[in-house]
Amino acid sequence: MNLPIETERLRLRKYEDRDVADILEYSSDADFWVARNLDWPVSEEGVKAYWEVHRDIDPGTDPTWFSLVVELKAEKKVIGHVGIGVIKTGEHRQGMIGWLLGRKYQGQGFATEAVRALVTAGFDQMGLHRIFARTGKDNERSWRLMERLGMRREAHFRESHVMKGEWRDEFIYAILCDEWRAKQGG
Template sequence: MLRPAYPIRTARLLLRPFTRADVGDVWAYQRQPEVARYMSWEPRTLAQTEAAVAQMAREDRLAGEGDCLSLAVVRADDDRVVGQVELVWHSTTSRQGEVGYVFNPDHHGQGLATEAAREMLRLGFDGLGLHRIVGRCHAENGASARLLERLGMRREAHFVDNELVKGAWRSQFVYAVLAAEYRLRS
């Protein structure tokens, strides 16, 4: 079981559970075609974002296999939600997890996603005792692939046309890092 003490502080960010008050900030990026392009969903309506935030607000701990920890990424200097990070607990027996993230394009290129995702790796390895964490991205999403590489993850797979998403075949990169590798870099 992992339920962090909130907020989690990094150099420039606060990571905390979502609240209803975050809907406006989240909708600011979930409604953008540029963001939805690499997601399984289309640009979201306000009502869809309200439902997504309500779901993410319940994802504040990892109690067992299959659980997802979804945290709002908040700039410490202005208290605005700039994105979200997730850690999914895939396997208790094999100690496997997955990291994910979505950020407002207005805040790209500042290292915020790397900073937040690095903290999720720390939670997975140090807080939950995972052995291996993966990260997946659309094969055409070069920015996401570079972020996973900055986290010290290696590309382990390139699945060609492995998913039918929004009526089109999508290829995917899979990256991973082991706890031992993570500790060597920390």
């Protein structure tokens, strides 16, 4: 994958040592339930251990999960991250995506801008056929983001997991490469 990916306001790029403080800032937001389910312990060592591995992965060739930091160009600040993984390789070419934006930076279209660029790279650069994402029914901001991007709700799993002691539903959204290109105007 050709990195960084530049959009109007953002740069999607590999982690650099200088990002530790910014990543800690958005991921240690105590009121933010997702921050408590992160892939790294919220500490300097935890951030480094997770992100240094991701710096060495090539998302164009390596069939594993790959996370990119999302830098707000105007502030030269990392405000969140996106991830993409090739879930079924070979002829299947199925990709999965995910995202997280610091609370302070929500509501300005940054996630839409970042995920749009990530999906385009998944199709154009990684040669994926279909890209999907899973999200809780309660996570309305996430599924609204996918609907803004034109992804289709393909599944609604009822009471598929327990969170905070209650049964929760899960949605799966997806889009095919041809559909994406048609929506982006070719």
